[in-house]
Amino acid sequence: MPTYRAPIDDYRFLLTEVFDTAKLATYPGYEEVTPDLLASVVEEAGKLCETLLFPLNMSGDAEGCTWENGVVRAPKGFKEAFKQYADAGWIGLACDPAFGGQGLPIVMRYVVDEMVCAANLSLAMYPGLTQGAFETIHVHATADLKAKYLPRMATGEWTATMCLTEAHAGTDLGMIRTRAEPLDDGSASISGTKIFITAGEHDLAGNIIHLVLAKLPDAPAGSRGISMFLVPKFLDNPDGSLGAPNGVSCGSIEHKMGIKGSATCVINFDNAKGWLVGERHKGLKAMFTMMNGARLGVGIQGLGLADASYHSAVAYARERLQGRSLSGVKNPEGPADPIIEHADIRRGLLFMRAFVEGARALTVFCAMHLDDEFRSPDADARAHAADLVALLTPVIKAFFTDFGFECTNIGLQTLGGHGYIREYGMEQYVRDARIGRIYAGTNRVQALDLVGRKLPEGGGRLLTRYARLVAEEVAASRAIPELVAHADVLAAAAKQLQEVTMTLGMRAMKNGDEAGAGASEYLRFLGFVAIGHMWLKACRTAVERKAAGGTFDAAWYDTKLATARFYFTRMMPQCAALAAAVQAGAAPIIDFPKDRF
């Protein structure tokens, strides 16, 4: 049976030692925030994840959701656990207190997300989009809509969805056919069918608030003619109580590879009443408030599942006796050595660990920049942070889900044949992790977003800003003798990244396919550099705290350094291969005769 242990210590390290969370108290609304407060929130959330959500993870997978005549039921126990989770205020954790939220920094939303997704991804999907919908409505909707919907979303009394995809239009939303006919009362009548709607229908909450992309009659063609509407499952009575059902129904749920406890719905809108959110024809822009958060959130799912798989793999590797270590017997009293004594098993565990801890640091780094972007009193800092978030969002989404999937596979592999058996729980992590590479924009779309939008922006401003931070970290770390070698590795990779960026940019100007052909490998390269950046920063903190005294004992900091060593020596070499692949250019791909595939 798998185990889950929330990463309390690692988050305490990140939130109280590595990153300057004390500065958050200078932001309006965060006056009460202290590093210790944040660490104790993690502890509370971690407990809930371990004891409330995790125990329902395997049973939820085995049972799945049911659909009957339009009614969807989540697996046993989900409704009660969701209520307990919502009642404790976790859904509105980082939401505006003016609308019922807890008003904690944005970074905490993502920190808690990691643990919730690790403990029970399917269950996490029900409240998962509600925070993003809250933000979207908060930023783009009228005061009326905000007052009516936000407070009950912050408490989890109601949940929310994002309705984008149609059967013929996934990546290419310009082709959607859902129509919005304006009505005299200022609302609109929405008709169309959306697919792949996460938590589109379920029995956990009293109402479901759909944010729906649709086209008004006078819409320009393509993606510039899309508007966003708020479409509730139930309309409301004048007194605020739930009113008549709206024209929204669930046509079916999907049979999926994983996240079986999460209802993925076909949602039919038949003259459903909806209200415009944001400007007419500018719904895609409004939706990106939600989408960017969703992309970070999906990346973090990869991180969480990797961590969950890691703990179970370690526990198995300590207990399973098989063979003798190649460097001599380690367990002479037993019939064989625990497999954790085998170098290749340890290699797998270290790969998982080095990814997880590095990715976790990058999560905090990026999410703290969200707080800077939205709450810093300093306009320059806001602009700077917005750039970093824009650059890193596709990287986190794609790199974390690719490597999260890889890590869950290493976890499965650690158990040998038992990893393939359902009762051990490791194959569920693999199946659940697989969706992250697809939804909220496939990883290919993330790569194109990075290379086609984020890199060219402002003449390369985003990467230039980011590269400066990396260079600063390299310089600071070079002052510490035991970090020089790591700093050199990162510096070399960062330099090569600049060269590859230049080459890619020059070529893409001549032929757009050059960008497409190199995008995925380029994103991965940047991901390695970004996690390397975090590892260097974490190492510097570890060395300093070990010397000066910190929350943990010396051995704890040494473990950080040992994990970093694996990352820099055994994982970073990938960068050279990725650079070479990008440098090979598009010709070997686009010259292939397409009718011969």
Place this chain on the structure above:
Amino acid sequence: MPTYRAPIDDYRFLLTEVFDTAKLATYPGYEEVTPDLLASVVEEAGKLCETLLFPLNMSGDAEGCTWENGVVRAPKGFKEAFKQYADAGWIGLACDPAFGGQGLPIVMRYVVDEMVCAANLSLAMYPGLTQGAFETIHVHATADLKAKYLPRMATGEWTATMCLTEAHAGTDLGMIRTRAEPLDDGSASISGTKIFITAGEHDLAGNIIHLVLAKLPDAPAGSRGISMFLVPKFLDNPDGSLGAPNGVSCGSIEHKMGIKGSATCVINFDNAKGWLVGERHKGLKAMFTMMNGARLGVGIQGLGLADASYHSAVAYARERLQGRSLSGVKNPEGPADPIIEHADIRRGLLFMRAFVEGARALTVFCAMHLDDEFRSPDADARAHAADLVALLTPVIKAFFTDFGFECTNIGLQTLGGHGYIREYGMEQYVRDARIGRIYAGTNRVQALDLVGRKLPEGGGRLLTRYARLVAEEVAASRAIPELVAHADVLAAAAKQLQEVTMTLGMRAMKNGDEAGAGASEYLRFLGFVAIGHMWLKACRTAVERKAAGGTFDAAWYDTKLATARFYFTRMMPQCAALAAAVQAGAAPIIDFPKDRF
């Protein structure tokens, strides 16, 4: 819905143009064999796979196997399809005609295997181990046992298993507890419980012949005290008809991630009657006759599933309209371009194709050396071939299943969200492919076999012999101007492989963990070289045949060259990263404090 198209053309290319199959006619027993005969056998088998086995693939997954009071039922249609397949003689294809086989070259067993596994892996598992058991009994058993069991195995009237694993002993077979008590009549009484027994119990055949590893009372401890026994499900009457049930029962079947149509059984032996196969206490050696074939077969499963996934991914990519090509509109009449126009989609398809065709060539190359090893009249050729097979078997098993899994994931990803939905069939390929990295010895075990046994053998004789073949191919290809660049890439990789081999060998002499820490990446490196070797050879054939005239048109040969170009420019760069990881050595792994994981 997925599609499957048997790779008839590619096999015709390999069997009649790339490899010298004409020489097989000079081997005793193969006098009638011609290249065209082999190609037409592929065509026949391909048809059967497309029309008989493939249509049951998805239904078999959805239904799975059932176990009730010891009785196991395969999914609907399996029994009838198996019978038709067996009746047509396919199970005994490469078996000795003296015992009911068809007597075709060994290479054909693996060629047909690829297509059978691609079409329906679960169904393929029922006859899958019977050929290997046939060989094992053929080589190691008494004339009596051979006469009694082989003819009915060759026809598929009876199937066979290999019973190795016990709950506490998988990789480490020295710890097995199954006991064999000698009986006065020369047989033995077998008692113990085996797990993970593929096709251990089912309703497709009249009898099941288990090859069981057990320990005799006077057995030395560990793996040198293991004997192999033939234990039938039903004993036989003096007249050859089926007699009383033996003490063999199926305790349960596993709930697995994939290959759900294949029954994976717990098999209990309670004083079951068995007969020694091979020498007392030397059962592991005898079992390796079977295991080596099984390892090649499992590798080929990875190849087959990659190919199956490829065809469905291509079909979807041609039809699915989404977005516009970055190099300009390609489908102006339609609302969007087919996604095959997007460079990154093509990159994925080419990755699959380059792996599949390269791996297929390596399959034929290796399997033809099996014919050399067992049928060549020339003793030197036999010894040489045995070395190559020994070296390449772990590479094919591990590399093909790792990359097969990766390819099925690329196939799934090509379909975006639809790839995650069961009805599209792509996620089944991923789940089915996942087991290949585990069974018949995990890929980690393959890497240790390569580095710990195959490399040191005879002072590096195996790799030296193999490297000579690679060098010869490089030299021959350098004479063809358009292949010089590819030949240079392969030559550089082969040179670096030698250096890495040297370093690894020197270090491993001092500390066995060095071998373990670098083994998996080393194996992958060798895999890239081996497939590169095949690509170069295929290119040379393509250039020559294009000029001189061959079975195919010029465009067909050009497609080969275009696929090879992708392999050499976009995939081979991986080698540098793998070399660097191996060179980093074991210290970053074994210095990590193990109680801190």
